[in-house]
Amino acid sequence: MTTLTKTTLSHLxxxxxEAIHIMREVAGQCANPVLLFSGGKDSICMLRIAEKxxxxxxxxxxxxxxxxxxxxxxxxxxxxxxxxELGERLIVRSVEDSMKRGTVVLKHAGESRNKHQSVTLLxxxxxxxxxxxxxxxxRDEEKARAKERIMSFxxxxxxxxxxxxxxxxxxxxxxxxxxxxxxxxxxISNWTEMDVWQYIEREQLELPSIYFAHKRPVVLxxxxxxxxxxxxxxxxxxxxxxxxxxxxxxxxxxxxVGDISCTAPVxxxxxxxxxxxxxxxxxxxxxxxxxxxxxxxxEASMEQRKKEGYF
Amino acid sequence: xxxxxxxQDNGLLRFLTCGSVDDGKSTLIGRLLFDTKxxxxxxxxxxxxxxxxxxxxxxxxxLLTDGLQAEREQGITIDVAYRYFSTGTRxxxxxxxPGHEQYTRNMVTAASxxxxxxxxxxxxxxxxxxxxxxxxxxxxxxxxxxxxAVNKMDLVDYDQSVFEKIRAxxxxxxxxxxxxxxxxxxxxxxxxDMVVDRGDRLDWYKGPTLLDVLETAPxxxxxxxxxxxxxVQCVCRPQDSANPELHDYxxxxxxxxxxxxxxGDEVTVLPSGLSTRVKAIxxxxxxxxxxxxxxxxxxxxxxxxxxxxxxxxxxxxxxPEPKKQIEAMVCWLSETPMDRARKYxxxxxxxxxxxxxxxxxxxxxxxxxxxxxADRLAMNDIAKVAFKLAQPVFCDPYAxxxxxxxxxxxxxxxxxxxxxxxxx
Numbered sequence: 001m002t003t004l005t006k007t008t009l010s011h012l013x014x015x016x017x018e019a020i021h022i023m024r025e026v027a028g029q030c031a032n033p034v035l036l037f038s039g040g041k042d043s044i045c046m047l048r049i050a051e052k053x054x055x056x057x058x059x060x061x062x063x064x065x066x067x068x069x070x071x072x073x074x075x076x077x078x079x080x081x082x083x084x085e086l087g088e089r090l091i092v093r094s095v096e097d098s099m100k101r102g103t104v105v106l107k108h109a110g111e112s113r114n115k116h117q118s119v120t121l122l123x124x125x126x127x128x129x130x131x132x133x134x135x136x137x138x139r140d141e142e143k144a145r146a147k148e149r150i151m152s153f154x155x156x157x158x159x160x161x162x163x164x165x166x167x168x169x170x171x172x173x174x175x176x177x178x179x180x181x182x183x184x185x186x187x188i189s190n191w192t193e194m195d196v197w198q199y200i201e202r203e204q205l206e207l208p209s210i211y212f213a214h215k216r217p218v219v220l221x222x223x224x225x226x227x228x229x230x231x232x233x234x235x236x237x238x239x240x241x242x243x244x245x246x247x248x249x250x251x252x253x254x255x256x257v258g259d260i261s262c263t264a265p266v267x268x269x270x271x272x273x274x275x276x277x278x279x280x281x282x283x284x285x286x287x288x289x290x291x292x293x294x295x296x297x298x299e300a301s302m303e304q305r306k307k308e309g310y311f
Numbered sequence: 312x313x314x315x316x317x318x319q320d321n322g323l324l325r326f327l328t329c330g331s332v333d334d335g336k337s338t339l340i341g342r343l344l345f346d347t348k349x350x351x352x353x354x355x356x357x358x359x360x361x362x363x364x365x366x367x368x369x370x371x372x373x374l375l376t377d378g379l380q381a382e383r384e385q386g387i388t389i390d391v392a393y394r395y396f397s398t399g400t401r402x403x404x405x406x407x408x409p410g411h412e413q414y415t416r417n418m419v420t421a422a423s424x425x426x427x428x429x430x431x432x433x434x435x436x437x438x439x440x441x442x443x444x445x446x447x448x449x450x451x452x453x454x455x456x457x458x459x460a461v462n463k464m465d466l467v468d469y470d471q472s473v474f475e476k477i478r479a480x481x482x483x484x485x486x487x488x489x490x491x492x493x494x495x496x497x498x499x500x501x502x503x504d505m506v507v508d509r510g511d512r513l514d515w516y517k518g519p520t521l522l523d524v525l526e527t528a529p530x531x532x533x534x535x536x537x538x539x540x541x542x543v544q545c546v547c548r549p550q551d552s553a554n555p556e557l558h559d560y561x562x563x564x565x566x567x568x569x570x571x572x573x574x575g576d577e578v579t580v581l582p583s584g585l586s587t588r589v590k591a592i593x594x595x596x597x598x599x600x601x602x603x604x605x606x607x608x609x610x611x612x613x614x615x616x617x618x619x620x621x622x623x624x625x626x627x628x629x630x631p632e633p634k635k636q637i638e639a640m641v642c643w644l645s646e647t648p649m650d651r652a653r654k655y656x657x658x659x660x661x662x663x664x665x666x667x668x669x670x671x672x673x674x675x676x677x678x679x680x681x682x683x684x685a686d687r688l689a690m691n692d693i694a695k696v697a698f699k700l701a702q703p704v705f706c707d708p709y710a711x712x713x714x715x716x717x718x719x720x721x722x723x724x725x726x727x728x729x730x731x732x733x734x735x
Contacts, residue, residue, distance in 0.1 A: 008321070008322040008530055008533055009322055009323075009603075009605055009606065010320040010322060011320060011322055011323040011397075011401070011402040012320075013606070014322060014323045014605060015323070016607075017566060017605055017606050017607040018605075018607075020566070020607035021544070021565075021566040021607050024544040024545050024564055024565070024566075024607070025544060025661075027544070027545050028544050028545050028620045028661060051595060052594055052595040052607075053564070053607070054545075054547065054564075055595055055596065056547070056549050056554070056557055056560060056562075056596070057547045057548070057549040057562075058549065060545075139393050139395070140395050146392040146393055146394065147390045147391065147392045147393070162390070165390075166726075166727055166728040167416060167417075167420045167644045167728050167731070168420065168728070169419070169420050169423040169424075169717070169719055169728070169731045170423045170424060170713065170714070170717045170719075171424075171566070171714075172658050172659075172660075172717065172718065172719045174658065174719065174721060174726065174728045176721065176726040177726060178725075178726065189393075190393070190395070190404055192395050192397070194397065195402070
């Protein structure tokens, strides 16, 4: 006789259990998956979920980062350190190599390389024969993601067709694909920015330092705080100020971390995770609204990039 | 010490909204998000600009849920969208399903993960064919809790008799369906009455607001005793590890689909039928004394039994019969009609099997709920179908167990998910 214990999982326990289930489904259904790891907060949560899903075994997939060459040094160093601590294989493929091959052509030297990651990603998928890329995208990030499936189907050209997605019912995920096609799996689809920060706090996850309040030279450009004179891995400075712009030093932190050319920080005194959770609870600006310069270009720009193979 | 820890965590509720744009569904969702302070300033200013551009006086909250470029151009919602909000005590996932007749499949998709459905009725129009269709589908997918939101009360002068008539009409037809838990709430999503705040125009209504009901509605799996079902997703064998203690480690990884399990319980593994005891339950090195529905864990067994993905661990006293013939209510999801001459693939829990259609008993006319004869299934059709399977499945009736009673049908030529099945 089954006895009834009324146990409700806390919302974080539920979200974590769902994410673990999704990762294990990828492992069970796909022959050659890869987990995209950028060193950013969402993908840091994904690594903890992978540990919970597969330890004491190894991860059934390598980690991969598509490096634009314009990433914050702190984040790149953190990425390498975290992969080494976990003892898992990290693959790095760079947009600069695609530029050398001629498959990525910038309109001008200063153009953001963010959207060109799609090309390098598709090249890496082909190189390694990956049938599934596990990513940390969330449905609350942007309008075009609200209808994204947990297992999102991409055709041979890496394209996402919003009208040709598989219905997704119950927890019966369909990650099947034919050769050349690809699945993008999003285990933390149902998480919000707040859930991510609460999870980081609960799990005491380490983060790159730029997520916490620090002093940084910036200029104010069209209402956004734009970091300037940012050192790259090779010591070279990028994001130089435009003529006439006044450099000021502000106390800032990053809510989202990506290509230097298109991620902006917010003013903040939050120097630990508990304070960031509190700030997130009381903020009046969305994560992307505050910090992603690329999404402001047009209301539908994310949708457009996804159709072109962006994750 | 977390700033949020003092707030009691009442888990997570997934619910579904059914209705068309005309019923004010988008406005209702917008109102929920807005009044729970989920909408942030930049999003609000974006929809203010769009509202002005379209020549509207007030901010159109329905713009919050407008999704993709393609459908903005067409002015309709073509797919299920997911929205999130939190009250501090509970997190919510809204599955927003479009109401048009041709999108039955979207509603079934959205309903499959929901534990509660809000059915919108326009107070001026009352119970319509669409209302009956939505209610039937919610019932078919076995959503245990229904809220009938009688919206646009502002357009009928907040008249109690209008509300009462709609309630009586609805109850009359719901009795035929056999839906148990139905609540009725009069509201104006446009003005914010009885959604999150009570407002002062519906004083004759003494019941809870919509948010009150959402805050106290049971989450999935909490209401009745369920049989333990643990479909195995993967097997963990870290033999090559440097740690010699792990050489004999065999962990069976999965998510508890239903019921609960404790260390020491006697279990049977299907399809082998071999029995043993639970030696340990763990997650990430943490030992657990027991595990409950929806928890992802790793189970270790006392005896060495050959187990792989697709097997199911159950309690010995309540093992299901393996079945190679099943009957199910099927919603066809694909633009390509079902081809009875073809073989399909069925995915049930973590198990797959080739399947042949053995017969279609009847199709349901979802507007009249009548059974009609059918020899084919087209997109959005719902029918009772018999399948013959190459491999056995370990299933329960869907009415008893949504997890082990549901399956999807896959077309192997393009790997599309073409059907959703609920075992009778």
